[in-house]
Amino acid sequence: MTVVDHQDLSVDASAPERVGFFTDTTVCIGCKACEVACKEWNELPSEVRGLTGHSYDNTVALDATHWRHVAFVEQPADVAVPDALADQLRAQASSMVWLMSSDVCKHCTEAACLDVCPTGSLVRTEFDTVVVQPDICNGCGYCVPACPFGVIGRDDHSGQAAKCTLCYDRLRSDRTPACAQACPTDSIQFGPLKELRERASQRLDELRGAGDHRARLYGHDEDDGVGGMGAMFLLRDDPEVYGLPPAPRTTTRDLASMWKSAFTAATALGVSIGAVVSVASLFTRAGRSGKRP
Amino acid sequence: MTVATSTGSSSTAGYYGQPIVAPHVWEDTIGWYFFTGGLAGASAVLASAADIAGKQRLATHARRAAMIGLVPSPLLLIADLGRPERFANMLRVVKPTSPMNIGSWLLAVFAPAAGGAWILGELGRLPTSTRMLGLVGAVTGAVVTTYTAVLVTNTATPAWHEAKGELPYVFAASAAGSAGATVTVLSAMSGRPDPIAVAVGAGGAVAEAIASTVMQRRLGDLSTYHSDAPTRRLDRLAKLLSIGGAVGLVAARQSRLRTSIAAAAVLTGSVCVRLAVLRAGTASASDPASVLRQQQRP
Numbered sequence: 001m002t003v004v005d006h007q008d009l010s011v012d013a014s015a016p017e018r019v020g021f022f023t024d025t026t027v028c029i030g031c032k033a034c035e036v037a038c039k040e041w042n043e044l045p046s047e048v049r050g051l052t053g054h055s056y057d058n059t060v061a062l063d064a065t066h067w068r069h070v071a072f073v074e075q076p077a078d079v080a081v082p083d084a085l086a087d088q089l090r091a092q093a094s095s096m097v098w099l100m101s102s103d104v105c106k107h108c109t110e111a112a113c114l115d116v117c118p119t120g121s122l123v124r125t126e127f128d129t130v131v132v133q134p135d136i137c138n139g140c141g142y143c144v145p146a147c148p149f150g151v152i153g154r155d156d157h158s159g160q161a162a163k164c165t166l167c168y169d170r171l172r173s174d175r176t177p178a179c180a181q182a183c184p185t186d187s188i189q190f191g192p193l194k195e196l197r198e199r200a201s202q203r204l205d206e207l208r209g210a211g212d213h214r215a216r217l218y219g220h221d222e223d224d225g226v227g228g229m230g231a232m233f234l235l236r237d238d239p240e241v242y243g244l245p246p247a248p249r250t251t252t253r254d255l256a257s258m259w260k261s262a263f264t265a266a267t268a269l270g271v272s273i274g275a276v277v278s279v280a281s282l283f284t285r286a287g288r289s290g291k292r293p
Numbered sequence: 294m295t296v297a298t299s300t301g302s303s304s305t306a307g308y309y310g311q312p313i314v315a316p317h318v319w320e321d322t323i324g325w326y327f328f329t330g331g332l333a334g335a336s337a338v339l340a341s342a343a344d345i346a347g348k349q350r351l352a353t354h355a356r357r358a359a360m361i362g363l364v365p366s367p368l369l370l371i372a373d374l375g376r377p378e379r380f381a382n383m384l385r386v387v388k389p390t391s392p393m394n395i396g397s398w399l400l401a402v403f404a405p406a407a408g409g410a411w412i413l414g415e416l417g418r419l420p421t422s423t424r425m426l427g428l429v430g431a432v433t434g435a436v437v438t439t440y441t442a443v444l445v446t447n448t449a450t451p452a453w454h455e456a457k458g459e460l461p462y463v464f465a466a467s468a469a470g471s472a473g474a475t476v477t478v479l480s481a482m483s484g485r486p487d488p489i490a491v492a493v494g495a496g497g498a499v500a501e502a503i504a505s506t507v508m509q510r511r512l513g514d515l516s517t518y519h520s521d522a523p524t525r526r527l528d529r530l531a532k533l534l535s536i537g538g539a540v541g542l543v544a545a546r547q548s549r550l551r552t553s554i555a556a557a558a559v560l561t562g563s564v565c566v567r568l569a570v571l572r573a574g575t576a577s578a579s580d581p582a583s584v585l586r587q588q589q590r591p
Binding site for chain 1: 306312315317339380388394449458460461462492574
């Protein structure tokens with residue numbers, strides 16, 4: 001019998017807490033310091049992709065070499081600005097406002113990328129984050145369409161999957177992830193997820209109290225389709241406006257019903273072929289016995 | 294004002310029309326593998342059934358057909374990896390949540406079973422062992438034809454995931470069609486077309502066209518088989534070839550030439566079905582409106 005004594009419990013207590021990000025997009029100034037810091041620290045290549053014409057966004061999306069992506073949405077001021085500030089902001093911004101948001105891997109509680117990874121390259125760390133082990137990944141590409149956020153990509157040069165590690169190497173030496181460290185406005189906040197959840201709720205109440213009825217939290221609910229996110233956001237419009245899925249879902253949740261369909265179809269195949277062969281055998285036997293007296 | 298055109302009410306859904314989920318990165322080699330794996334799996338089922346029924350000539354041809362499908366399968370799979378030299382990592386773990394991992398283990402059992410049955414069958418030795426290996430090959434082979442459907446439906450791609458109830462039937466039927474067609478040709482080359490193979494080939498091809506139509510209907514506004522031009526062309530070609538090939542197989546009777554042409558049509562139809570699935574997935578995941586419609590469904 002295993003007796004759990006105090007020593008064992010103290011070992012459990014010393015295990016690191018789940019950490020994550022809270023990105024408060026209302027204070028994002030679109031400087032892209034997070035994108036640059038991420039690339040610098042993680043030694044990700046930079047390539048000139050040209051200008052998209054999508055406001056100031058020339059990064060386009062998260063992929064194997066872009067682990068932070070600042071979205072720039074341009075809207076008429078009367079749509080997005082709280083009533084109290086509308087006049088002032090309208091004058092300043094020529095009736096236009098930007099919604100800016102730094103997107104990142106959500107480090108899902110139920111991570112689809114991790115579930116489907118056939119090699120075990122994608123793992124959950126002691127910080128409850130999800131990382132690719134580059135020495136294991138064989139570049140099958142399954143995680144790419146599996147991710148409900150389109151976060152992970154396969155790098156053309158290495159042939160392997162890559163995404164945000166939440167700066168696993170920095171976490172191991174008690175440092176803040178590069179993006180959060182570089183953020184000049186504290187739009188990107190890093191910390192224990194429990195604390196961040198509380199802080200996010202407080203900030204939402206604060207903004208709502210000030211009359212910003214468009215403010216809402218994204219990734220805050222632990223009962224969502226991915227079992228809660230390790231990176232949450234305070235947004236000022238619908239998630240899809242920022243390119244985020246409104247109701248993301250880890251499809252592994254449906255795996256039992258999918259396998260059931262597959263087994264039923266496989267059984268149907270076996271039974272059908274068996275039936276054809278059996279019926280044909282009956283005919284041949286009948287034919288033979290008819291010929292033989 | 295120019296600003297007004299860039300609001301959410303513009304024609305491009307979501308964020309500048311950018312995809313919300315990432316389209317798959319698989320080349321057509323994966324579609325070809327779906328085809329060869331299906332051919333191998335369904336042929337092994339036919340071989341085992343024929344063996345048990347005492348139809349040794351048919352069993353021999355079906356075991357050969359299984360090998361025709363089996364040999365290129367791992368090569369196609371490995372060719373599509375970003376790091377092909379690490380293909381063995383697929384068997385590094387046993388992971389029930391990963392259909393690709395389970396599929397790799399399935400192949401690891403199926404290949405030696407079907408291969409062993411083929412070798413013993415050609416040598417004409419150890420009939421009981423041949424039958425046992427053939428049976429293992431048939432059971433695993435049947436699942437080899439459909440696990441690929443689980444593989445693609447367990448993704449965030451709307452036109453794949455929402456086809457989870459129907460796609461296994463499309464793949465199973467398509468596999469039966471290609472197996473029947475291949476065995477028909479093999480039997481025709483060494484005598485006359487085997488009527489059982491003709492029935493399996495024609496039946497499979499027709500069932501494939503029906504299952505595919507049902508799947509597209511059920512997908513409704515998430516189906517990219519009509520909205521995406523390259524997918525639509527492939528899908529129409531697939532149905533034309535499968536139905537035409539099925540009719541041809543039955544009508545060809547003893548003619549080797551007509552039988553071969555009809556079988557080629559069924560086989561090409563089966564390939565087109567698999568490639569259409571890949572195309573439909575790309576189109577579906579690339580379209581943010583499709584993802585939003587999927588997530589707004591009750």
